[in-house]
Amino acid sequence: MVKAVAGRAMEPVLQVENINKHFGAVHALRNASLAVWPGEVVALIGDNGAGKSTLVNVLTGVLRPDSGTMIFAGERVSFSSPQEARAAGIETVYQDLAIAPHLDAVANIFLGRELTMPGLAGHLGFLDNGKMRRETEEQLTRLRVRIPKLGRRLVTLSGGQRQGVAVARAVMWASKIVFMDEPTAALGVAQTEMVLDLIREVRNTGIPVVFISHNMPNVFEVADRIVVLRLGEVVAELDPRTASIDDAVLAMTGARRRDARGEGAVVG
Amino acid sequence: MASTQTPVAPSLEAEPKPTLGQRLSNAFTLLILLAIVIIFTLLQRTTFLSIGNLNNVLIDTSQLLLLTIGVTFVIITAGIDLSISSILILSAVVAAKVMIQFSGTPEQVAAYSFPNQAMAIPIGLALGVLTGIVCGLVNGLLVTRLNMPSFIVTLGTLGVFLGIAQLLTGGTTVAGVPPAIQQDIGLRDLFPWPLFGADFRLIPPMIIAFVLTVAAAVLLNFTRFGRYTYAIGSNMAAARRVGIDVNRHLLKVYALSGFFAGVAGTFDLMRFGTASVGSHQSDNLAAISAAVIGGTSLFGGLGTIGGSVIGAFIPATLRNGLVISGVPAFWQNVAVGVVLILAVYIDQRRRSAEERM
Amino acid sequence: MSISERCGAKASRRTIVKAGAGMTLAATLFGAGHLGTAARQDKTYRIAFIQGVIGDNFYITMDCGARAMADALGNITIETQGPERWGQELQTPILNAVVQSKPDAIMIAPNDTTGMIAPIKAAIDAGVPVLCVDTTIDSDIQLADVSTDNVEAGRVAARGLAEAIGEKGQVFIVNTIPGISTTDQRSQGFREEIAKFPNIEFVGEEFSNNDANQAAAIVSAKLQSDPELAGIFGTNLFSAQGAAAGVREQGKVGQVKVVSFDAGPTQVQDLKSGAADILIAQHPGDIGQIAVQLLHDFLTTGNPPDPKKYVTGATVITKENIDDPAVARYLYLSDCANYKLSDITPQEVAAPAEATPTA
Numbered sequence: 009m010v011k012a013v014a015g016r017a018m019e020p021v022l023q024v025e026n027i028n029k030h031f032g033a034v035h036a037l038r039n040a041s042l043a044v045w046p047g048e049v050v051a052l053i054g055d056n057g058a059g060k061s062t063l064v065n066v067l068t069g070v071l072r073p074d075s076g077t078m079i080f081a082g083e084r085v086s087f088s089s090p091q092e093a094r095a096a097g098i099e100t101v102y103q104d105l106a107i108a109p110h111l112d113a114v115a116n117i118f119l120g121r122e123l124t125m126p127g128l129a130g131h132l133g134f135l136d137n138g139k140m141r142r143e144t145e146e147q148l149t150r151l152r153v154r155i156p157k158l159g160r161r162l163v164t165l166s167g168g169q170r171q172g173v174a175v176a177r178a179v180m181w182a183s184k185i186v187f188m189d190e191p192t193a194a195l196g197v198a199q200t201e202m203v204l205d206l207i208r209e210v211r212n213t214g215i216p217v218v219f220i221s222h223n224m225p226n227v228f229e230v231a232d233r234i235v236v237l238r239l240g241e242v243v244a245e246l247d248p249r250t251a252s253i254d255d256a257v258l259a260m261t262g263a264r265r266r267d268a269r270g271e272g273a274v275v276g
Numbered sequence: 277m278a279s280t281q282t283p284v285a286p287s288l289e290a291e292p293k294p295t296l297g298q299r300l301s302n303a304f305t306l307l308i309l310l311a312i313v314i315i316f317t318l319l320q321r322t323t324f325l326s327i328g329n330l331n332n333v334l335i336d337t338s339q340l341l342l343l344t345i346g347v348t349f350v351i352i353t354a355g356i357d358l359s360i361s362s363i364l365i366l367s368a369v370v371a372a373k374v375m376i377q378f379s380g381t382p383e384q385v386a387a388y389s390f391p392n393q394a395m396a397i398p399i400g401l402a403l404g405v406l407t408g409i410v411c412g413l414v415n416g417l418l419v420t421r422l423n424m425p426s427f428i429v430t431l432g433t434l435g436v437f438l439g440i441a442q443l444l445t446g447g448t449t450v451a452g453v454p455p456a457i458q459q460d461i462g463l464r465d466l467f468p469w470p471l472f473g474a475d476f477r478l479i480p481p482m483i484i485a486f487v488l489t490v491a492a493a494v495l496l497n498f499t500r501f502g503r504y505t506y507a508i509g510s511n512m513a514a515a516r517r518v519g520i521d522v523n524r525h526l527l528k529v530y531a532l533s534g535f536f537a538g539v540a541g542t543f544d545l546m547r548f549g550t551a552s553v554g555s556h557q558s559d560n561l562a563a564i565s566a567a568v569i570g571g572t573s574l575f576g577g578l579g580t581i582g583g584s585v586i587g588a589f590i591p592a593t594l595r596n597g598l599v600i601s602g603v604p605a606f607w608q609n610v611a612v613g614v615v616l617i618l619a620v621y622i623d624q625r626r627r628s629a630e631e632r633m
Numbered sequence: 634m635s636i637s638e639r640c641g642a643k644a645s646r647r648t649i650v651k652a653g654a655g656m657t658l659a660a661t662l663f664g665a666g667h668l669g670t671a672a673r674q675d676k677t678y679r680i681a682f683i684q685g686v687i688g689d690n691f692y693i694t695m696d697c698g699a700r701a702m703a704d705a706l707g708n709i710t711i712e713t714q715g716p717e718r719w720g721q722e723l724q725t726p727i728l729n730a731v732v733q734s735k736p737d738a739i740m741i742a743p744n745d746t747t748g749m750i751a752p753i754k755a756a757i758d759a760g761v762p763v764l765c766v767d768t769t770i771d772s773d774i775q776l777a778d779v780s781t782d783n784v785e786a787g788r789v790a791a792r793g794l795a796e797a798i799g800e801k802g803q804v805f806i807v808n809t810i811p812g813i814s815t816t817d818q819r820s821q822g823f824r825e826e827i828a829k830f831p832n833i834e835f836v837g838e839e840f841s842n843n844d845a846n847q848a849a850a851i852v853s854a855k856l857q858s859d860p861e862l863a864g865i866f867g868t869n870l871f872s873a874q875g876a877a878a879g880v881r882e883q884g885k886v887g888q889v890k891v892v893s894f895d896a897g898p899t900q901v902q903d904l905k906s907g908a909a910d911i912l913i914a915q916h917p918g919d920i921g922q923i924a925v926q927l928l929h930d931f932l933t934t935g936n937p938p939d940p941k942k943y944v945t946g947a948t949v950i951t952k953e954n955i956d957d958p959a960v961a962r963y964l965y966l967s968d969c970a971n972y973k974l975s976d977i978t979p980q981e982v983a984a985p986a987e988a989t990p991t992a
Contacts, residue, residue: 108511110576110577111506115506115507119503120515328759335729336729447842544722548748548752549751550747554842555745599730600731600733601734604687606688
């Protein structure tokens with residue numbers, strides 16, 4: 009398997025092996041394998057078309073793999089829809105801010121999972137806004153996401169604050185693992201910093217985070233482990249404490265793949 | 277929100293501008309309406325602000341109000357329903373035909389005798405409303421199953437539903453409806469006491485319109501249905517990602533629009549005692565512009581029932597005041613058009629101010 | 634509104650607009666009835682004229698007749714309103730608002746024979762007498778009806794068309810919206826009269842929804858299916874305009890004779906260009922004039938009109954007689970600049986109640 013980390017007693021939350029995915033003639037994922045342990049931040053990096061998003065889409069139920077095994081929370085699973093993956097405790101934060109900008113933070117965090125009033129009113133679909141509001145406040149406080157006023161429509165907030173709400177939503181509902189596809193791509197420097205802090209906050213709650221990014225400094229700043237994909241294969245795994253950005257770039261482009269292996273990265 | 281203002285929070289951005297602009301502009305639409313009322317009241321020594329006249333405006337606007345409320349839901353989902361005017365006509369025609377059919381034999385009806393009208397009228401009204409719902413479902417199915425733009429679908433059904441109404445009637449006004457629908461139901465004054473003067477009439481269409489408007493506001497503001505309506509219009513992909521059955525919800529929204537148009541159709545029988553296929557043909561645009569005046573965004577995600585109510589009453593009040601003032605009809609069009617542009621301009625200004633960061 | 638609005642062409646509209654803004658001020662400062670010819674009278678009466686539809690040469694001409702009569706009488710002012718399109722749901726709010734302005738009387742061309750009964754009844758209940766012009770309602774609550782004898786006008790059209798086509802061939806009607814008393818009666822009169830010609834075959838009637846484009850499409854289609862068509866009767870302005878356009882598009886000008894009801898500027902042009910062969914002109918100016926005369930008499934004496942029905946005539950206009958001043962005076966107008974009051978009186982056109990059955 010992958011690098012055996014000393015002292016890691018727990019089972020991985022998610023373990024996938026030999027995943028293959030074709031899009032017509034394109035072999036998008038070649039025997040990709042990945043394991044994620046509780047309380048770690050794993051960065052998925054790779055050039056455009058390396059298969060990062062495809063891998064995440066497979067893991068979150070958006071795409072079905074052609075072959076391969078997936079063990080989640082100790083059981084072999086096969087998600088046929090994102091809803092199934094979500095029901096199992098997997099949440100995803102998308103690059104393009106999958107929020108409803110005209111709704112406020114409370115409505116967005118509970119979107120699709122609204123709490124209704126007890127009794128008949130609930131059966132008629134009446135919302136328990138007070139309860140949703142309280143739980144949102146708690147969640148945002150826990151994650152230290154600061155927004156000016158809870159009742160404001162997200163369109164009036166900054167990009168970072170909006171992404172904060174999106175992450176808070178994912179974390180709120182993710183009991184097992186959170187995936188983030190380029191969560192900082194649309195953000196400025198300060199806002200990116202806020203999201204990176206948020207990723208650490210999530211990790212500190214024990215829930216692992218898998219995130220895709222192009223931004224090497226960000227990756228090295230926040231990741232515990234870096235997994236490099238190239239042409240659909242997992243070609244290297246780097247430890248950000250020992251590897252350099254150059255190493256990562258070289259692994260991504262494949263120029264010194266042999267050397268990269270030699271430097272302690274293990275091919276999956 | 278003291279609890280969310282954690283000082284260590286990594287929030288480095290400047291606080292965005294408060295929502296004052298938004299509140300102001302909602303209030304502004306109301307201000308336009310109030311200004312219209314005040315101007316006409318000052319201008320008219322006579323009776324613009326009389327109970328009788330306000331009563332007239334309420335009655336005359338009840339149909340447009342229902343269409344506007346229904347289409348507001350559709351527009352909030354970033355769709356459009358152009359077919360409501362034809363749904364109105366078709367529902368009225370079906371209701372009228374059913375009433376005639378069930379109220380007696382053709383000979384009895386021809387002799388203006390309607391032995392079974394007590395049964396025929398409720399059946400007719402129910403089937404008229406049902407027709408509206410079915411038409412709305414047809415729109416919804418075409419939009420969701422064929423994945424076609426609502427503009428095209430409802431432009432098509434605008435013609436289809438009107439054509440069906442014309443086929444059912446041979447193009448004529450449906451005559452021979454039991455007069456009880458008008459005299460005993462539609463025009464019955466449910467408030468005969470002279471508390472507000474003799475000119476005040478509380479007729480069933482007003483009450484129906486009022487109750488349905490309140491119900492629509494509750495539905496949009498306090499229920500999951502309303503929440504999904506906004507979410508779909510705000511970001512349909514996001515709504516799908518969180519597991520909302522978008523197609524199913526849109527189907528319901530178009531059915532709701534059809535329902536409101538169907539009820540508005542029965543008002544034709546209640547007020548005029550006839551169903552005329554030649555009328556109402558521009559009501560769809562009137563309703564859509566009323567919703568837009570009221571702050572509903574054609575791009576979806578924004579809109580309120582309160583705004584739509586104000587939006588429906590602005591042109592109606594303006595026209596009423598201008599007619600009383602004796603201003604020629606062509607100038608009335610100019611005035612209504614100017615108000616439409618003004619209201620939407622202010623709305624846009626507010627929105628861009630709000631979204632500036 | 635006490636400012637006397639003369640039929641001064643476009644000026645009259647400008648006056649009204651200005652009046653709309655300054656009227657109240659003027660009236661408040663100088664007192665009602667201060668301006669215009671009305672000042673000489675003890676009391677001025679406001680008559681509201683609610684047209685069937687605004688912007689129609691027929692109703693404009695009727696307005697000219699009404700205003701000319703009002704000027705001649707001196708103590709009447711006319712305020713004109715009307716819906717943009719034909720429709721009871723559009724005309725009713727206007728009628729309601731007009732009633733709120735408390736005119737002394739209303740003359741209205743109702744948009745629906747049944748649907749407008751309740752709104753007109755409400756106006757009468759509010760104390761405003763209502764007289765129907767042109768169209769009517771299925772009721773006897775109105776003070777009186779002044780209209781063209783449309784059945785007779787339909788007969789006139791049939792005779793004119795029969796003569797133009799040599800009393801043989803197929804003929805066709807392009808009607809407007811079903812359920813309108815006037816046009817249905819024209820159609821009825823035409824069909825009754827055309828049946829008297831053994832060699833003429835009546836091949837049906839279509840409805841244009843008062844839309845010239847639809848009328849043109851109908852006629853184009855009809856000329857495809859019945860290429861031998863010899864004559865078409867368009868029962869109102871837009872239907873006839875569309876019929877003429879359809880004939881022109883199909884290249885059948887001259888071969889298909891078109892009888893156009895009404896005599897607006899476009900129809901006169903059609904007549905001159907040969908697209909239409911006969912125009913049946915109503916006398917809308919006379920209708921407006923008589924209506925105002927009747928209302929004036931009622932308002933000043935308190936005696937309701939007797940009888941309750943007045944029918945004005947129709948004039949056949951062809952290329953040959955259009956320049957004759959006696960005929961040309963019946964061409965419809967776009968403004969009232971050159972309108973001359975006719976010397977017609979209500980008594981001359983009073984009709985027994987059963988003369989014109991409603992459709």
